[in-house]
Each structure stands twice: as C-alpha cells, then as structure tokens.
Amino acid sequence: MVKKLIFIMPSLTSGGGEKSLVTLLNKLDYNKYSVDLFLLSHEGLFMEFVPKEVRILPLPKNFTIFSLPLLKSIGKFLLNGSVGLAYNRAMFTFRNRSLKNVALREQYNWKYISKSLGLIKGPYHAAIGFLEKTSTYICIDKVDSATRKIGWVHIDYDQLGMDPLFDQIYFSKLDQIVTVSEECANVLESRFPEQKDKVKVIYNIVSPTIINKMAEQGQAELFGKKENQIVIVSIGRLHYQKNFVMAIETCKMLIDRGYNISWNVIGDGEEKQKLMELIKEYGLEENFKLLGLKSNPYPYVKQADIYSQTSRFEGKSIAIDEAKILNKPIIVTNFTTAKDQIVQGVDGIISEMNADDLANEIEKLINDVALRERLSATLAKQQLGTEDEIEKFYELIG
Template sequence: MKKKILFIMPSLQAGGAEKCLVNLLNEFDYNNYDVDLLLLNKTGIFLKLLPQQVKIITLQDDFAIFSKNILSSFFSFLLKGKFSLAYSRIAFTYKNRSIKNSGFAEQYSWKDLKKAIPTIDNNYDVAIGFLEKTSIYLTVDKVVAKQKIGFVNNDYKMLNLDSKFDEPYFSKLDYLFTVSESCEEVLRDSFPSLTSKIKMMYNILSEKAIQNLANEKNDELDKGINLVTLGRLSHQKGFDIAIKSCAILKQKGIDFKWYILGEGEDRKALEQLIIENDVAGNFILLGIKENPYPYINNATIYVQPSRFEGKSLAIDEAKILHKPILVSNFPSAKDQITHLESGIIVPLDAESIAVGIENLIEDSELRAKLVSNLKMHHYGTESEINKLYQLIDN
C-alpha cells in the first residue's frame, strides 16, 4: 500500500524554498507514495510546475474568512456569532503591525491564526512542514500524522527568530531538516537537546532540466556585459548594497547592465535607491520570470550579494550553467563556493563587491578558469531525495 504524504507550504510564490519544493515533488516516486500539498494561499508562479500526481489542498470556511481584509473578516465572524475568532483576527492584525521583527510577528501571531484552522486528519503517514515558522507550527498543532518532519531553509541564527518559541515545536517533530552543512551546525548549536533529530539534505536540482530550460531563446538582455542576480526583493538579499556597488562601477566608466530577477516587499525602496544613485539605466528590476535560466545562461557574471543564505538555489543553478560567480561572504558562502576555484567570495560591502565585479570583468583568464573548473563537476542533486525516503520508510 502506498504511503500518504502531506507537504505544508504557505504558497508557491517565487522564492528559493518554493522552487526547492517543486523540484522535490517533480522527483518524487509516485509509484510508492500518494502526495498531498496543503497551501495556505493557492498562489504563485510555480503552481503550473507541480506534477499532476500532487493533490492540492486548501483551507476553507473559517480560514477563508480569516484571510480576508481585517474589517471584512471581523464583521463576518461577528455576524456568525464567532466572537472568539473575531477577537483573534484583531489580535493577529495588531501583532503583525506592531511587532517590527517580521519573524517574531509570525511566531507570536500563530496562536491567533491557528484558531481558524481545523484539525487535518486524513490518515497521513507523514506530514512535512517545508518551511520554517507557520508551516512547521501547522504541522505540529493541526495535522494528525504518524510521523512529522520540518524543514529550515535558512541560517537559523540569521532569521532572528525566538528560539524559545520554536524549541517546543521542533521537539515534537520526528526530524528537522536543513539545507547545508553550516546551517546544520547552526541548528545543532541553537538546539543542542535536539541534535539527534537534525538532518541535512541538499536542495534538489536536476542538471538536465535546468540546461534544457536555459536553451530557450531570450532577447531581453543587453549584448554587452551583463550581471544577473536572482532573489526576492528583501533585506536579506542585499540589493541595497548592490545598488551602491552599481553606482561605483558606473562612476568608473564601466559599460554594463545588472539585471535583477525577483519580486518582493522592498521594491519601492529599491526603486527609490536606484533613482538616488543615478543607476536607472544600469540596475534593472525585471520582476519574476517563469524561466530564469536563459537569463543566467546569458550572463557575463552571476552575482549574489546576500546578507545571509541557507544554501542558495540560484548559486547552484549558476554553477550548473557554468557561469563565473561572485558572492558576498555570507556565513554559508563557503558551503557553495571555493574562492578562486568555483567562484570568488568578497566582503559584504559596496566597494568590495564593485571591485570584485570589476576584476572579473577585466580578467578574462580568471573567468575562463572558473568556467573550466565548473565544467569538471556534476552539480545535480537528484539522489538527495533518498535521505527523505529512508526516514519516511523506517
């Protein structure tokens, strides 16, 4: 008999964790497993990339009302006589608006949100919260399953969460996965009592699929020197620093374009920074692209100026496409890049990033060396899924 697996995810909006989940589900063995996917919001560009064997589940009734705007939700609950839920909806909004740390806000407002979520009891063998915070809390509090697994897709310390809030949730999981060696070490340091539960599994990447998609025609990039970066428009990804680096390069008279593929909450602030630094013609926010691989494939250099990462999917994709890569020295950078062998690592400041880019642009021999080194290795990680199977089948 097939085992029943439930994955939990907020949505499938463009993002590294979302793409990782879609990659994982496209490699899944549907001869041995039935897979459901619970989405809090059935949205995102990756929906169409899900394999047809995956059944999408959404929450209705009270959760659907809770998800409306605050006034509509509040009065709908009042009309139904659900005064506790009306109060929880007000509390949820207050916490998310008043708590400046967005991670804390999501943690502390969970007790209000969960009141609108029914218990999910569909005889699941395994429930997997594929993202830190709400996905894991829902897995623990609201799903009935024989085995429960959580995923932390980032450097836990850099997420700036309340570990005292998370520890009782993590302790109720059978296993807690993360995505790189350094992230695994951080989790073990943060939760020493849970060491035996903490596992590491690299993000699933298919070299063949990425290379095929990369060959699609793309005429949007300039014919000259192109820098490309993928990432959500958020503080984590360091685009504010990148804009200042861009201005430095422009002032030096270097002719280039820097294309950003992604969307996010910082767009307006970044657009203002672009204007203030006079780089509108050089630093270009392209938004979300369903197929980003032709952009990476046509890049002169792939740049990742992040403040922190778990294990950057975009960096691994650039490695598969044999691009010269420059990354900032975020804590887990050395898990993915060996300096001057598979890319270059520079300090996380505007001047250092600009100097590193300038050196790569001018040093064609170094670029050729990096490309040659990347071509010597296999970066597909399809076999990583066996780590999950081994735990599910025990």
C-alpha cells in the same frame, strides 16, 4: 502498499524553499506514495509546476475569511457569530504593526492564525512542514494523525532573529529536523542541543538536465547587450536578506569607474519601492533593472557575463547552484554558508559584505577575462546536480 504523505507550505509564490519543494514533488515515485499538499495560498509562480498526481487540499473557510482585509474580515466573522475569530483577526493586525521583526511576527501570530485552521484529517505515513515557522506549527498542531512528523529549515536559523524558545516546543515534537547545508545543521545543533540527534542534512534537489534544457528556451538576446557592456544577473526576493541596496550601491560605483554595467534582478518583494527610489536617486534607470518574477529565469542567467548574490545570509542558495550548473562566473558575499557552495578563487569569488569590496572584485572579473573563463571551465568539469538526494528523503520517511 502506497504510503500517504502530506507536505505543508505557506505558498508557492517564489523563493528557494518553494522551488525546492516543487522539484522534490516532481521527483517522487507516485507508484509508492500518495501526496497531499496543504497551502495557505493557492496562487504563485510555482503552482503550475505541481505534478498532477498531487492533491492540493482546499483552504479552510475560516482561514479564507481571516485572509481578507481587516475590517471586511472582522465584519464577516461577527456576522457569523464568530467573536473569537474576529478578536484573533484584530490581534493579528496589532501584532503585525507592533513587531518590526517579520520572523517574530510569524511566530507570535501563530496562536491567532491557528484558530482559523481546522484539523487536517489523516492518517498519514509522514507529515512534512517544508519551511521553518508556520509550516512546522501546522504540521505539529493541525495534522491529526501521522506516523512521523518532519520539519524543514531552509535558512541559517540564527540570522532571522527568531525566538528559539518558541520553536523549541515544536522541535521537541518533531521526529526529524531537516536542513539544507552542513553549516545550517551546525547552527541548529548549537542552538537546540537537545534536538541534535534529530538534525539531518538533505540538499535542495537541482537537476542539470532540466536547467540546461530550460536555459535554451526564450529569446536569443534578452538584454539587448551593447558593445563593451557587462551583464550581471541576480536572483532573489526583494527583501532585506538579499541586500539589493548594496547591489545598487556597487553598480553605482562601477558606473562611476567608467564601466558599462547592466545589472538585472529577477524577483519581487516588499523592498521593491525602496529599491526603485534608490535606483532613481543614483540615476541608474538604464543600468540596474528589476525584472520581476520569471517562471524560467535560466535563459537570463545563461546570457549573463557574471552571476552575483549579495545576500546577508542564506541556508543553501538554489540560485547559486543553478548558476554553477550554467557555468557562470559567480561572485557572492561572505554570508555564513557561502563556503558551503563556493571555493574561493576556484569555482567562484567570495567578497566582503560591503559595496567597496564587491565593486573591486567585480572589477577584477570584468578586466580579467582569463579568470572568468577559468571559473567557468572549472564548473564545467564538476559533477553538479543533486537528484540523488531523493534517496535520502525516502530513507528519512521510512
């Protein structure tokens, strides 16, 4: 008998969680499972990779109105006689402007957004909120019938400054809480000891076969690399978490030390303008480039000399796993889960989280070609890839 599943995600715009979901959907056995996907936005980088077997549920009419600019949204609700929804839309904007912490905003705004979402009719064998916060809240409050309800946490919970008391209410109603690394699991078990028995680790699924195949696509020379130039690539949302301000500062230090650096960032986000201004201030327009989103970033990583991840915190970085599969010399900052992915000096370098130390470690990699070759050779011998994690998922949903 085919089992019916629903996955819930805010969008498939970009990001590790979003990529992880699309990869999982492409690994599912559709002879055994029927899949619905509920999104709050039907636009995004990864939409084209959703398998044809997946049914994307339509957006609720009231949420479509809720998503309009403030005055237009309120006007439409009032014309429809929906005074309560107009009030909720106004309060949503007020909360956004009064709360600086983005994660808290998302938590506390749920009560306003939720009124614009109707019930999602089941029955489902399993409902899966595939990202922390809103996806989990929809899973609990809006899926009317599911045998099992599962929530995914893709980050180190303590790093976003969320309200654990708010999430405790929802976590207590979940059958399982899945996270992506042992360190993330330790944090959840410590923060929510009452839910300890529900916590399970399932790694993000990455496929070496697909990544290596996609890495061969595209132009033979993407960077127009000059003689003695070192090409560094980073992937991530242009967001405080990814710490690209420090990457720019590090690039400036390396340039001042006489190195010809081409540092290329693949991603987009709310810090773009801030980063562009800093690049201009430091005169790095030719050395530090924001390339935007790329549906296939792998040729860029493959052609890089070094892959760098400057994050303040991560759950388990898919981008690092992908760079490992492409056998790149990798340097990351010492965020709490870095050691889950990198063995210091064996298959990568972990630097302190400051520009001075990062510049020093990159300088060592630049000057020590043998070290770069040794790191790459070690990665080439490792059994990388996590396709077998799909079996853990099947076991999870029963």
